[in-house]
Amino acid sequence: MVARKLKFEIYLISGAITAGILFLGIFFGVTVSKSKVDNLQSELDKLKMSQEDLNLEFVLIATSRNQTCNLISYELDKVIDNAAQLGERVSLYETSEKIKDDRFSFLKDDYTITLIRYWFFLDRMKTECNRTNFVTVLYFYSNDKCDDCNKQGLVLNVIKQTYQQDVMIFAIDSDSRLNVVDLLKKTYQVETVPSLVVDGKKYDGLVSVEELKSVLCEKLKKC
Amino acid sequence: MNMELLDFAYFASYSIMIYSSVLWFSVFLANRKRMWENPSVKYTPSVTFLVPAHNEENLIDRCLESIENLDYPKDKIKVIVIDDGSTDSTGSVASRFGVKLIEQKHKGKAAAVNNALKHVKTELVACLDADSVLDKTYLKKIVTHMKNKNVAAATPSLKVSHKNSLMRDIQYMEYLYMIFLRRLFNFFDCQYVIPGPGGIYKTEYLKKVGGLDEKNLTEDMEVAFRLIDNGYKIENSIDAYVHTEAPKTLKGLFRQRIRWYRGYLQNVFKYSHMISNGKFGNLGIFLLPINFVWMIIIGFMFFALLFTNGANLLSSFVDWSYIHYSIFTPNNLVDVMSVGLYSYFTIVFAILGFLNINLSLKYSGEKWRVKENLKMYFGYLFIYPLLIAAFWIVSIFQEIFKVERKWLHEN
Numbered sequence: 336m337v338a339r340k341l342k343f344e345i346y347l348i349s350g351a352i353t354a355g356i357l358f359l360g361i362f363f364g365v366t367v368s369k370s371k372v373d374n375l376q377s378e379l380d381k382l383k384m385s386q387e388d389l390n391l392e393f394v395l396i397a398t399s400r401n402q403t404c405n406l407i408s409y410e411l412d413k414v415i416d417n418a419a420q421l422g423e424r425v426s427l428y429e430t431s432e433k434i435k436d437d438r439f440s441f442l443k444d445d446y447t448i449t450l451i452r453y454w455f456f457l458d459r460m461k462t463e464c465n466r467t468n469f470v471t472v473l474y475f476y477s478n479d480k481c482d483d484c485n486k487q488g489l490v491l492n493v494i495k496q497t498y499q500q501d502v503m504i505f506a507i508d509s510d511s512r513l514n515v516v517d518l519l520k521k522t523y524q525v526e527t528v529p530s531l532v533v534d535g536k537k538y539d540g541l542v543s544v545e546e547l548k549s550v551l552c553e554k555l556k557k558c
Numbered sequence: 559m560n561m562e563l564l565d566f567a568y569f570a571s572y573s574i575m576i577y578s579s580v581l582w583f584s585v586f587l588a589n590r591k592r593m594w595e596n597p598s599v600k601y602t603p604s605v606t607f608l609v610p611a612h613n614e615e616n617l618i619d620r621c622l623e624s625i626e627n628l629d630y631p632k633d634k635i636k637v638i639v640i641d642d643g644s645t646d647s648t649g650s651v652a653s654r655f656g657v658k659l660i661e662q663k664h665k666g667k668a669a670a671v672n673n674a675l676k677h678v679k680t681e682l683v684a685c686l687d688a689d690s691v692l693d694k695t696y697l698k699k700i701v702t703h704m705k706n707k708n709v710a711a712a713t714p715s716l717k718v719s720h721k722n723s724l725m726r727d728i729q730y731m732e733y734l735y736m737i738f739l740r741r742l743f744n745f746f747d748c749q750y751v752i753p754g755p756g757g758i759y760k761t762e763y764l765k766k767v768g769g770l771d772e773k774n775l776t777e778d779m780e781v782a783f784r785l786i787d788n789g790y791k792i793e794n795s796i797d798a799y800v801h802t803e804a805p806k807t808l809k810g811l812f813r814q815r816i817r818w819y820r821g822y823l824q825n826v827f828k829y830s831h832m833i834s835n836g837k838f839g840n841l842g843i844f845l846l847p848i849n850f851v852w853m854i855i856i857g858f859m860f861f862a863l864l865f866t867n868g869a870n871l872l873s874s875f876v877d878w879s880y881i882h883y884s885i886f887t888p889n890n891l892v893d894v895m896s897v898g899l900y901s902y903f904t905i906v907f908a909i910l911g912f913l914n915i916n917l918s919l920k921y922s923g924e925k926w927r928v929k930e931n932l933k934m935y936f937g938y939l940f941i942y943p944l945l946i947a948a949f950w951i952v953s954i955f956q957e958i959f960k961v962e963r964k965w966l967h968e969n
Contacts, residue, residue, distance in 0.1 A: 336790075337789055337790070339747065339836075339838060340839075341843065345584050346844070349581040356576055356580070357576070360902040360903065364898055364899035371894060371895055424893060427896060431898060432895075434899060
């Protein structure tokens with residue numbers, strides 16, 4: 336018969352090492368999360384700067400309306416592309432980051448407001464400058480329990496590839512706590528996700544590539 | 559499922575997996591100088607080899623030849639072949655080697671061993687499968703562990719004989735890992751299996767505890783539990799090699815593993831008084847309890863993977879056009895934004911996976927052969943865990959719903 340004796344040191348040492356590894360992981364996670372938000376913030380700042388610029392242009396030449404329309408030579412489509420890309424990254428952070436930085440929710444609100452402002456600019460340009468060479472799409476999505484949103488996102492990617500600067504897509508989180516998002520939803524009677532508002536007209540539920548293409552063909556007078 | 563709960567479950571599982579790896583690594587570091595050590599004692603006891611054989615006419619000669627070729631005094635070795643109801647010429651092939659032949663109706667390995675045990679008069683008795691082959695130095699090395707009076711049995715190191723299918727490749731690597739792990743279990747005093755091929759016992763002790771359990775699915779595990787329960791020790795020799803056949807096909811592996819894992823469950827319930835009992839050392843307070851936690855983790859991970867990825871995959875198949883879109887439209891998913899806590903865990907597990915293979919190769923006397931064995935390493939790291947998870951889940955379900963165990967004996 337052997338009397339088996341227990342030594343607990345090895346269990347404790349292993350516990351301490353494991354705690355160290357986990358702590359290092361959390362430290363790494365928090366640091367990465369912070370630097371990601373810093374990165375998003377600096378992108379957003381650039382976007383906002385462009386907007387300020389544009390805003391000021393509007394104010395300066397507000398006196399002569401016709402000129403305004405011609406003088407706005409700003410490469411808006413590129414800026415909006417950047418905005419859309421930033422949006423994807425914001426969304427990726429939101430869905431995949433396990434350790435959320437405190438500043439993130441403000442950053443996201445800030446982003447959403449900036450995006451809606453751009454959309455507003457474009458809408459004004461359409462009506463005030465009588466431009467018909469592009470279409471704006473407001474895309475209301477949700478990161479929470481929305482299977483069709485992934486698909487709608489893919490559809491919009493395809494559309495963007497096809498139409499390039501002729502279609503300006505603005506993806507807005509339908510769950511946002513911002514009043515302006517609420518107002519937009521009420522204005523266009525958006526009740527479900529995904530929902531698209533194409534040049535002011537609302538489409539509920541998943542819209543396929545073919546359906547969307549036929550709508551755009553009509554609006555743009557080209558396919 | 560609530561996303562945060564899911565993340566918490568993952569985090570907890572990873573923590574336990576890391577803890578377990580760190581613990582085994584600590585056991586390794588504490589004993590790294592003794593890994594290859596066999597006690598330096600002058601001890602050449604007499605040994606009887608028991609070779610149960612059921613229709614093994616093609617393989618048994620290789621096995622018996624390897625016993626003849628052992629580097630050990632010939633007069634100290636006896637061989638008993640138990641012809642377990644063979645319908646081929648197993649018996650006549652065996653009798654050519656001048657061994658003692660016992661014939662019985664087909665009753666299985668455990669019954670054959672018990673039947674022959676009555677005739678064993680030597681100090682030690684070793685069991686062997688007819689399809690296994692001993693290394694020349696096997697006996698010389700393993701007996702050194704048997705001198706201590708508390709030791710009832712010693713385990714060898716098993717290697718897979720043939721690598722000619724993906725399943726065998728994977729098992730080859732798994733067996734190398736088991737060689738390393740078995741030695742760590744030995745240092746941690748918690749070996750609970752005495753492998754059928756090559757396990758060696760003190761005859762007196764084996765007789766005293768009543769031989770093998772003929773009704774058990776894994777009699778080589780049951781006897782280990784029983785010896786521990788009776789206060790005996792089990793040792794291991796890391797370089798006493800036995801080469802054995804492994805199932806070639808997935809189906810064969812499935813059958814074998816269901817038998818092993820259900821056998822484990824059967825024995826854990828039979829010896830449940832050991833769980834969290836300090837009297838049985840690390841086996842009682844750590845290994846048996848952590849194995850239950852492992853089962854939960856395996857089940858959780860398997861189903862979490864199935865439900866999170868499976869659902870997406872399924873919906874993609876239903877709307878096949880979206881697969882097309884997701885493949886052919888570029889997106890920016892490879893982005894700094896996707897780096898995070900889980901990337902850290904990925905790196906940790908990659909390091910652990912590398913260490914696992916590296917140490918397993920080192921302590922089984924093998925070398926990295928990246929070009930030739932790439933399939934083996936990949937299969938072991940990525941396919942093996944999924945297979946094992948699936949086998950465990952099936953075994954647990956079969957045990958819960960009391961699926962008939964009988965068919966497993968006919969393996």
